[in-house]
Amino acid sequence: MSDRLAVGDPAPDFTLPDSDGNRVSLADYRGRKVIVYFYPAASTPGCTKQACDFRDNLGELGEAGVDVIGISPDKPAKLAKFRDAEGLNFPLLSDPEREVLTAWGAFGEKQMYGKTVTGVIRSTFLVDADGTIEQALYNVRATGHVAKLRRDLRI
Template identity: 60%
Template sequence: MSTRLTAGDTAPDFTLLAADGNSYSLNQFSGQKVIIYFYPKASTPGCTKQACDFQDNIARFSSEGYVVLGISPDPVSRLEKFAEKEDLGFPLLSDEDHAVAEAYGAWGEKKNYGKVYEGLIRSTIVLDEDHKVAVAQYNVRATGHVAKLRRDLKLEA
């Protein structure tokens, strides 16, 4: 299992291809606060709910200086369809080899109906302007997570 990040850790840099056809690197957001959320599979009910919750709150996050990035092991083609269908206005990044998920501690052992396997652990990592970890949340729920994150970040209306 990969090592989980904790508050104060420096976030690993990465460069990934996104649904919009661009490559995104963490370094390009230097001086900005970043919310990175890892989700297992685009267009599934839980992941759709979570992505739409982020989209519904994107103006609030942006007004507080946060950039939102979604990362999954899906290929870019699947992310393109997902972003278009759900009208998502933030980058969805493809981590097919799950190297970034591993570096962030969001890849590891999972259990489902008694079966044990390796997979993506739904997680959210919040970085400060220096890209130090401010908040690291693992095994989050798809439903209600964004509201909880807003409360944790004191971004209530």
């Protein structure tokens, strides 16, 4: 089980390929707030609902100075298919080795249908403009999650 991040921790830096194979780094977002969220698998019902909620709220988040990045263990080709099918308008990054997921505490043991399994822990982080964790939310629900973030951010 990886260690969990807490408010005030420095956000672990990363550089990962996006759905087109371009390298994207957390450092690219310095100077703006960014929501980094981790999800188990592209094109599954819960992950699709969550991604579409971010898509539908991206304009207002952006106006408030908040960007969004989604990260999963999926390969770039699967992410591109997911992006295109759902009209997603923010970067989806590929972490097949689960190194970034682990560094952020978003990979490890979790409960699924009453059993303990190892996998991606649906997690969302708000990183401030200086690269510090402002919110660390683990085991979030796919449905209603973006609305809660908007309330927390007063957007």
